[in-house]
Every structure is written in C-alpha cells, then in structure tokens.
Amino acid sequence: MAVGRLSTVRRRAARSFALLAGCALVSLAGPVTAQAQDGPPKPVVLHCPALLDSVAGKMLGPTSVVIQGERVVEVVPGTVTRADAEVVDLAGETCLPGLIDAHVHISSEFSPTVYSDMLHFNLADWVVRSTVWAKRTLLGGFTTVRNLGDSHYETVALRDQINKGWVPGPRILTAGPAIGSTGGHADDGDGLRMDLQPDVGAHDSIINGTADAWKAVREHYKQNVDTIKIMTTGGVLDLSGSVDNSQLTEEETKALVTAAHEYGYIVGVHAHGAEGIRRAVVAGADSIEHGTFMDAQDMKLMKEHGTYYVPTIYTGTYVTEKAKGNPHAYPPAVQAKALLVGPQLMKTVGDAYKAGVKFAYGTDAGVYPHGENWKDFPLLVQVGMPAIYTLQMATINAATLLKKDKDIGSVAAGKYADIVAVPGDPTKDITLMGKVDFVMKGGIVFKKGGAEQVFTSTAH
Template identity: 90%
Template sequence: MAVGTMTTAGRARRAAYSFALLAGCALAPLGAQAQDAAPAAKPVVLHCPALLDSVAGKMLGQSSVVIQGDRVTEVVSGYVTRPEAEVVELAGETCLPGLIDAHVHLSNEFTPTVYSDMLHFNLADWVVRSTVWAKRTLLGGFTTVRNLGDSHYETVALRDQINKGWVAGPRILTAGPAIGSTGGHADDGDGLRMDLQPDVGAHDSIINGTADAWKAVREHYKQNVDTIKIMTTGGVLDLSGSVDNSQLTEEETKALVAAAHEYGYIVGVHAHGAEGIRRAVVAGADSIEHGTFMDAQDMKLMKEHGTYYVPTIYTGTYVTEKAKGNPHAYPPAVQAKALLVGPQLMKTVGDAYKAGVKFAYGTDAGVYPHGENWKDFPLLVQVGMPAMYALQMATINAATLLKKDKDIGSVAAGKYADIVAVPGDPTKDITLMGKVDFVMKGGVVFKKGGAEQVFTSTAH
C-alpha cells in the first residue's frame, strides 16, 4: 500500500476508533456519576428446608443462603436473618445449585418443518427465536449452558446480550459453529443438490488436514468463542447415510485438540462411533458427546485420560420414538439412523457408568424442545445411576468439566447466587426436576412460586 493511502477498511477502523474515543470521553463522567449514585443492593436470605450439597453428594437440612449482589456470602445451618435483608421462604422446597446443561443448541429447534425452514429463514429469524429458547431454558432451572454448535456465531451475540442485561437467559459458554470435515456432520451442504452445496473451508469450520485444523480454531478465537466443539464421526440429523463412521483422521483430531488447548479452550467432541471416540480420547479431548457405540476399550481409555462423558440420553430416546411413531418424521436417511440410536445409547450409558467413566450432564436440547432439559434425569436413573449422582452431573460435575467450579456448580460462599428449588426431594423422586418453581441466577429471581417474574432489562 502506498504511503499516504488508506483502505476502506482502514478508514472504517479509524472512524470507529475516533467515535469510540469521543463517546468514551463524553460519557465516562456521566457513567461514573450514575455508578456512584446507585444504592447497594439489599442482602437476600433464602430459607431452604433442604439444600443439596453437590460436592459432598448429600442433602443438608434446614439452611439459610445469604446473598449480596450476585454472589453467595454465607451458607448457614438453620434459619437466620440479616439486618435489612429480604427473606425468601421456600417452604416445602429442596434448594439446589443452578443446573448446568453442557450440551445445548440455543439457536435452533427441530420441528416438522425444520429442514425447509433452513432454506427460508434468515439468520435474524433464528436469532430472535433463540431469545425465547434461552429464556425457557433458564426458567427450567438451567442457569448455565454450553452451546455446542450454531451456524454463524450467533450464540456469541446471544451470550453477550444476556450478559449485558438486554434479554433473559442462562450464562452461556459457546463454541460457535462445530468443526468437522468436508461431507461430515458439520458440513451444511450434506444431502443437498450440487448447486446448493457451498465451497467451504477452514473459515467456515470445515477442515481437510492439520493446517486447516489450526486455522479453524484460530478463526474461532478471533470470533471470541468460549469453547470448541469438533465432530469426529457422523451424526443422526444430517442428511448423510452414516451415524458412526469416522470423519476426522487421527492427525486432524490431534491438531484440533492441540490448537484448542493452546488457546485455553476445553474441547467437546461429537462422536457416536467407537473409533471416532478412541481418536478423540487419545488426542486429549475433554468430553465425549453422545458416545452411542462406545466400546469397552473406549471406556477404559476414558477412565485413564479422565475424559468426561456427556451422554445426551433423552435425545437418543426422543429421536428413536419419534421415528417409530411416524415413518415420515424425518427424511429417509435421518429416519434410518434415528431408529438405531435410542436403545443402544441407553445400554451404553448404563455400561459406562458401571465401568466408572466420569459423567457430566448434557442434553442436546434443540433436537427436542428447549426448556425440557430436565428429561434426561429420569432416564439416567433408569439405567442404574443413583439420583444423587445424576444431580451431581448437572451441578458440580458439569462445572468441573467447564472449568467453572470456582463460580458455579455448588451453593457456597463466593460463588454466583445461582439457586433453584423443586417441591420435594428429587433424590427420592427424580421427576421433580421437571417441576422447578424457583429460579435465581446471579442474585436475580426469574421464577418464584412457579410463576415467571417480570424481567426488566438492566442494559444501558
């Protein structure tokens, strides 16, 4: 570029910088005054007849949770009050840490028209709907989620606007688009006629080779994601013919995981087939998602490597039952795969638990309706897990997987005031997890007595 010339992009950047500088100078004093004038929030004390200690895996008796702002300051045995505190009585309830779903898709939801909707809807349509789905998820008691796959980083924007107080929703850790191979589960051109198949590459999260792997992860870093998702095998709901074939080489898998870890990301790996699972575990992946055809070797390796299993068990049953009930529920290629996964996944999850594999809770919500994320709990118990362990999966285990256990996953001093309550003891009746009637996230009550509370935007 010649001296004294500037590209259009360069001029735009300079203009944006100048505007930001001027705006900051003009508004900073006003913002500072407003902040100084804001009164301190009153402390809140929750009276919980029972409180889940997710770390110890036991139920505590009457407890008081003292909250200041968005954090817990004390957890006290028995009922106490504090000067000027608002006391919230949760009679008949069991209090739990805010639930964590480590596998959702907040900007999509499968309906009978979803495949045609993908051709007709603009990205803005999905984004608007995602605000509704995010709120339903929060009201279901899930105060934190890991979003493992979107289309164009739209859940990065959703995360940011929730954090800024524009819309109500859970705390989001997003992976942006999932990373896969040409023709693989992440390739949106699968099953389309040739003139509709885009020419995609690492910029679009489709890789072929190790150099592409590093480029794709770096692109995700550029777009400010929180985590990385990769696809080592086929999947159920794409229009290709295989659910379990391997779709990334060992070298590609290792490169993706190495690049992600280099940038400080945890890696969730979509993998149904045994070989794809093995490659991901050996590469150092942090979690295996689905794991339908996991074999004994995979389970042994996962124990050795400390890999978490996020089973999405209800999704498997949901797609199988839907396919059984309606021969036209899905396109033919999807229908055939959907019939396979449910029974096999139930067996695999039971076997993996007996083998001592570590579990974290994740649902794949979006394949089934958002807000129904609790429906994995009964199936986990059905395959042999104690209800207490299922609850730990959705609290401290998921927090530890996401490396957020200093802030979430248990009710303790210093952690976010993310607390939910159900009417009764879920360790005796796990279906109570579908009856969450109190939801607090970061000290703000979004649901009380089963009624949604009016959300007032705190954004400025």
Template identity: 60%
Template sequence: MPKLISVLALTAAALATRPASSADAVTVLHCGHAIDTAAGKLLGETSIVVEGKRIREIRPGRIEVEGAGGFELKWATCLPGLIDSHTHLSGETSPTGYTDQFRWNIADYAIRSTGYAQRTLDAGFTTVRNLGDNQGETVALRNAINAGVIPGPRIFTAAQAIGSTGGHADGTDGYRKDLAGNPGPDEGIINGADDAWKAVRQHYKDGADLIKIMPSGGVLDESSSVDNAQMTLEEIKAVVAAAHDYGFTVAAHAHGAEAIRRAVIGGVDSIEHGTFMDDADMKLMKEHGTWYVPTIIAGKYVEEKAKVPGYYPAQIAAKAARVGPLIQATAGRAYKAGVKIAFGTDAAVYPHGQNAKEFQYMVEAGMPAMFVLQAATTHAAELLKKSKDLGTLDAGKYADVIAVNGNPLDDITLMQNVGFVMKEGVTYKYGGKTMTPVAEVAASPPTAQGEQLSGF
C-alpha cells in the same frame, strides 16, 4: 400443593413490578432443605445469604439479616443452578426444519434463540455449553444475556462445530451441488492439520468460548452413516493443540467406537453421545480422564419421532431408529465402568425447556439420584473448568440457586418442575411463575392458611 403454589404465584406477580435492587443488595433464601452437591448430602433447613451476584454465606436453620429482603422457600429443596453441558440454543426440532433453512435468515434463528434461552432458564438451567450453531449467532446471544438485555442462562459457546467435508459438521449435506459449494475452515470445515489450525484461530477471532468437533457421523445430517470415523487422528490432534494455545477446551461429538478412540487419544476433554462406545473406549477414557456427556433424552426423542411418517427424511429416520434405543444402555455401562459423567441433553434435538427429563433417564440407566444431580452441578462445573464459581452452594460462588417442591432424591422427576430460579442474585422465577427480574424482596410472602407442606 396447588393452594401454596397459587399464593406464591400471585405474590410473584405483585413483586414483578418492583425495580431491580442495587448490586450490593442482601437477600436471604429460607430453604426447607438444601443439597450439598460437593459432599453428596441432603441438608435440613438452610439459609442462603446472597449479596449482589454472589453467595455471602450458608447457615443451618432459619436466620434473619437486618435490612435484607427474603424469599420463603420452606416448601422446597434448594440446589445450585443446573448446568446443561450440551445445548443448541439457536435451533429446535421441527418437521419443517430441513426446508426452513432455505427460507429463514440467520436473524430468524437468532430471534428464536431468545425464547429458547428463556425456557432453558425457567427450567432451572442457569449455565449451558452451547455446542454448535449456524453462523456464530449464539456468540451474540451470550453477549446480550451477559449485558442484561434479555434473560437466559450463562452461555459458553463453541459457535460453529468443526468437522470434515461431507461430515456431520457440514451443513450443506443433502444440498444439490450448485447450492452446496465448498465450505472451508471459515465455516468450520477442515481437511488436514493446516485447516484445523485456521478453523480454531477463526473461532478465537469470532469470540467462541470452546471448540466442538465432529469426528464421527451423526443422526440428523443427510449422510448415510451415524458412526463412521470422519476425522483423522492428525486432524484431531491439530485441533486440540490449537485449541489449547487459545485456552479452549474441546468437546467431541462421537457415536462410533473408532471415532471415540481417536478423539480420546487426540486429547479432547469430552465425548458427546458415545452411542457405540465399547469397553476398550471406556477403559481409555478412564486412563485419559475424558468426560462423557450421554444425552439420553436426544436418543429417546429421535427414536420416537422416527416412527412419525415424514417428521425426518427417510435416511435420517433410519439412523434415528438405530441409535435411539442404545444410548441409555451405553450410559449405564459407562457409569458402572467408572467413566466421568457430566450432564448434557443435546437440547434442540428435543424441545427446549424439557432438559430435566434427562435426570429421569439417567436414574433409569442405573445412576443414583445424588450422582445425576452432581453430574449437572459439580461434574459439569469441573468440565467447564468453572468450579471456582459454579456447581455448589458455597460462600463466594455465584448466587445461582434453584428450588423444587419436595425432595428430588426421593423422586427425581421433581426436577422437571422447578419453582424458583435465581441467577447471579437476580430472581427470574418464583412460585412457579416467570418474573420480571427482581433481586430483592422487602418481606417474605405469605403461605396458604392451613396448607400442609409435604415432607417439611
């Protein structure tokens, strides 16, 4: 409905000049529909009352609150802010990426990360797990966002990933010997249980929120294997024990079946990618309550780019061509087997801001639309151990609210066009237009005269 979106966009532009409101301001969101992600139900007309950073109440129908500002969203379905459980906000795919690393300083990656964070928030993702960076730059990004210096999603970062010499976490793979050096625990490279404890403790000192390990090979490093086991069970158990001492969860990048088995037995909280996961792995994951984060979009993107001459080095292109076609089918089998699934995309492997394509790929894999929305809300919040604050539209939770034009349960691709984004009571996008943050609107904006609101 272009007329309606146009009017809302113009209204948003005018409102963008308004100053941010006080912390205790009250705002009412008038939603045509809302999705109860806890109950798995589509609700009718719903009013969401926001006070400060949190939701004060949810009420059916349209209500007015004296003295409150409001947003007119009767064209939309409102949902909790989305959670991407697997991102890399300080990098992005590029055919020059393997040479840029020799020209760019860490400041170059850090500055670019601010743009990637904005695009992620614009796409409706108000929270992310960042599972790996270069030198801890996403810790600084998280802190700047939390301080209100720049806009972006709420970040829980693992900082540098932890792995073995020459493994997927070793950023010096492919370097000539005089440049490669011998990275150790301070850089996340471990060989043995003692190194594992040192690496985790260093992450705690550096301000990480969780731990990411690399127990298998991967696609985009310059080594030969995508699925071989690259950490011993002893090393994994040591990382997990140290992590739990410091209140960290542990995410495990694992493509190969043996690496998945070791990671699950070792006590990790989630398996990322899981390309070659077999039936025994799925059974083991169910027994241990281990989460699975499929990242189908990453597999599809690398498969596509592997066909472009020169986009990847030849060895990486060969691995991408092998892995890409398999991830979606694995995700479908895992769903049917009853493995716990949380939404995650491996953003940076594909361009930031396209995260919501994962919903479509999950549905194509055989998952119901409501399930995939829950994967990015209630499931992901549980994986983060943040269900008290995130994942549903409930009184007392953070006022993270998004809206799409229409019903995503009928057409999941609508999630790729989020028109409204609020995070902690501050509005960052309205009518499809990115805004200078405003937390309160004095009056509801007008709608286009005579414009039919589809489905509502």
C-alpha cells in the same frame, strides 16, 4: 445426535443480523424496563428446608443462604434472620445449585419444517427465536449452558446481550459453529443437490488436513468463542447415510484438540462410533458427546485420560420414539439412523457408569424442545445411576468439566448466587426436576412460586 450448523443460507446471512436482533428486538423476550439502582443492593436470605451439597453428594437439612448482589456471602445451617435483608422462605422446597446443561443448541430447534425453514429463514429469524429459547431454558432451572454448535457465531451475540442484561437467559459458553470435515456431520451441503453444495473450508469450520485444523480454531478464537466443538463421526440429523463412521483422521483430531488447548479452550467431541471416540480420547479431548457405540476399550481409555462423558440420553430416546411413531418424521436417511440410537445409547450409558467413566449432564436440547432439559434425569436413573449422582452431573460435575467450578456448580460463599428449587425431594422422586418453581441467577429471581417474574433490564 447434534443439530450442528444449519444451512448454508443461514451461514451466508449478514453477520450483523445476530448483533442487531439481540439488541433491537428485546421486547419479544418479555417485559423490559430500565432499572435504576441507588447504592448497594439489599442483602437477600434464602431459607431452604433442604439444600443439595453437590460436592459431598448429600442433602443438607434446613439451611440459610445469604446473598449480596450476584454472589453468595454465607451458607449457614438453620434459619438466619437479618433485619437488613429481604427474606425468601422456600418452605417445602429442596434447593439446588443452578443447573448446568453442557450440551445445547440454543439458536435452533428441530421441527417438522426445519429443513425447509433453513432455506427461508434469515439468521435474524433464528436469533430472535433464540431469545425465547434462552428464557425457557433459564426458567427450567438451567442457569448455565454450553452451546455446542450454531450457524454463524450468533450465540456469541446472544451470550453478550444476556451478560449485558438486555435479555433473560442462562450463562452461555459457546463454541460457535462445530468443526468437521468435508461431507461430514458439520458440512451443511450434505444431501443437497450439487449446485447447492458450497465449496467450504476452514473459515467455514470445515477442515481437510492439520493446517486447516489450526486455521479453524484460530478463526473461532478471532470470533471470541468460549469453547470448541469438533465432529469426529457421523450424526443422526444430517442427510448423509452414516451415524458412526469416522470423519476426522487421527492427525486432524489431534491437531484440533492441540490447537484448542493452546488457546485455552476445552474441547467437546461429537462422536457416536467407537473409533471416532478412541481418536478423540487419545488426542486429549475433554468430553465425549453422545458416545452411542462406545466400546469397552473406549471406556477404559476415558477412565485413564479422565475424559468426561456427556451422554444426551433423552435425545437418543426422543429421536428413536419419534421415528417409530411416524415413518415420515424425518427424511429417509435420518429416519434409518434415528431408529438405531435410542436403545443402544441406553445400554451404553448404563455400561459406562458401571465401568467408572466420569459423567457430566448434557442434553442436546434443540433436537427436542428447549425448556425440557430436565428429561434426561429420569432416564439416567433408569439405567442405574443414583438420583443424587445425576444431580451432581448437572451441577459440580458439569462445572468442573467447564472449568467454572470456582464460580458455579455448588452453593458456597464467593460463588454466583445461582440457586433453584423444586417442591419436594428429587433424590426420592427425580421427576420433580421437571417442576422447578424457583430460579435465581446471579442474585436475580426469575421465577418464584412457579410464576415467571417480570424481567427488568439491567442494561445501560
């Protein structure tokens, strides 16, 4: 699917917009006041009537989680009381580790005007909006996201400003711009008249050959990204005609993955077509995103290589239903592709689960509205996954894929105090994942009793 990078107009916008907007315009993200802290923070004890043990894949009974600062220090069965601690009683709730979405586009969001917006908005416009989308994502219970594609490294700036406490949002692991080939899904010139098609190269994340592949990865390293995203096949929302044709050679794919791993990055691969999936898996990619036309050979190879599948299942259904409901929902080339993917993706995900492929949760949010990241859960259950496995996908599985399982993905001593809660048992009613009413990230409560808490900046 993939929103991918937006227009060349955005790419050419001054890079300083991204740096300035995150700092100077924080008031648009909600109330912000300076915070003074005298001495160590007071311990917090969460009383959870039920707690998901994401590692064991089971629900625990009443449990107390003791938190000091941004980390969990103790997880104790039953109800613990401490005179020196603030107690948060989550009666009637099920507690879960902070949710992880391994595939978002947090600095863009599709709308009926998005193609014209690309010509009129500056990068700063998207950056300011991204602060709102980041907060919506966090309040939906997703305390960590992997951003797989932006325009000009603006999500590096967003990540940094969130980490510094200027604006509220999830932990972001960002890939910067996705890397693809000339005329491919990452090429913003697709579908434009010739005088608007730029001559782009590795510096712009467009490669042709293995030398370009190494240069593009090195440029991403220079810009301080956390991960790498590559495009081995066509996609839905670009203005070209194919969703599944291969767009990187075996040699180019191998070079990109090898270079990324050399620099310590995990690699997520946008791939709809079976051959593009095969090339990515054989090259050693860490995850396949979308995988719409994955075949039995691909599934076998993914099991052999330990490759994760991030299916973005709701996005497939979303674009298909939108195209069915409105013949003018998308430009003609996009409309035709959108009608193909939904039903096929539902079948593929069910088949891959039965085949024993490993899954991590990812949504492609940005294709549909941010904050609705929970909507993949019901469809995953619909194709045959146990509800508790879908919760593992969005916690320990995603954390393991991202190589962050020492810090996130489960509620355990030493890990970040990233904890969310829903009113009831989501293993019995998975739609409760759309009703997250308590959100704690790094020991700070952002939502309680269903109400957003006033954000207090921790920046200095």
